[in-house]
Amino acid sequence: MRPLRILAAVGLSATALTAYAAGDAAAGRNKVYQCQGCHGIVGWKTAFPEVYHVPKLGGQNAEYIVAALKEYKSGERDFATMRAIAGTLSDQDMEDIAAYYSAGSKAAAAPAEKK
Amino acid sequence: MKMHMLAAAILLVSGTAFAASGDAEAGRKKSQPCQACHGQSGISVAPNFPNLAGQNEDYIVHVLKHYKNGKRKNPIMQGQVANLTDRDILDLAAHFSRLQGLQVKY
Numbered sequence A: 001m002r003p004l005r006i007l008a009a010v011g012l013s014a015t016a017l018t019a020y021a022a023g024d025a026a027a028g029r030n031k032v033y034q035c036q037g038c039h040g041i042v043g044w045k046t047a048f049p050e051v052y053h054v055p056k057l058g059g060q061n062a063e064y065i066v067a068a069l070k071e072y073k074s075g076e077r078d079f080a081t082m083r084a085i086a087g088t089l090s091d092q093d094m095e096d097i098a099a100y101y102s103a104g105s106k107a108a109a110a111p112a113e114k115k
Numbered sequence B: 001m002k003m004h005m006l007a008a009a010i011l012l013v014s015g016t017a018f019a020a021s022g023d024a025e026a027g028r029k030k031s032q033p034c035q036a037c038h039g040q041s042g043i044s045v046a047p048n049f050p051n052l053a054g055q056n057e058d059y060i061v062h063v064l065k066h067y068k069n070g071k072r073k074n075p076i077m078q079g080q081v082a083n084l085t086d087r088d089i090l091d092l093a094a095h096f097s098r099l100q101g102l103q104v105k106y
Helices: A002-020 A025-029 A033-039 A060-074 A080-086 A091-102 A106-112 B002-018 B026-029 B032-038 B056-070 B076-082 B086-095
Strands: none
Touching: A002 A033, A025 A091, A033 A080, B026 B086, B032 B076, B032 B086, B056 B076, B056 B086, B076 B086
8 A cells, every 4th residue: 555655646746747847857958058157056146237146046936937038038027148048048948948947846846745 | 554545445345245134033024925925935836936945145135126126027026025125125035045945056
């Protein structure tokens, strides 16, 4: 009985992860070369127009990352570097990148716990 | 003369080191309204709301100030920050940045 419960839990959580990430995290891993130089370095800060730490992305919600990238691309959210980078990304790129950063996030695991 | 110049130079450079920082415990108390969307532990209740737990403290300050001055637009957040003082913003940032969650991912 116990192995069956464990199998069910793993199966449910795997379903939850794939259900929330429309993108492919494995594909995203090869698309984050533009991101790593800032968001992959602990302590990295912006320089202009204001100085602050760039946001941590590991464990962020995929849907939110995609929304933010779209806002940078459209100019609705104002930051020159991000606008330039987001401008090079297709919708699929954004989904894959978001899936990569959100992989293993607590939010992705939450639906399995609720079930 | 040279000592004065040196002292002035040190004070000028160190000014940024004395930027005010928030009180995490006060921030925890002030975060009650935030929890409805951003969760009890800074992990959001919905996938389109950002997780805040463990986010960089100065980044949170930056974003809240930008919601306040309109440089970042979001109708929900604009309403939320309208009543926040600079002190509140510092305290909230101190609180959320100390929770476990977000990480730098290479």
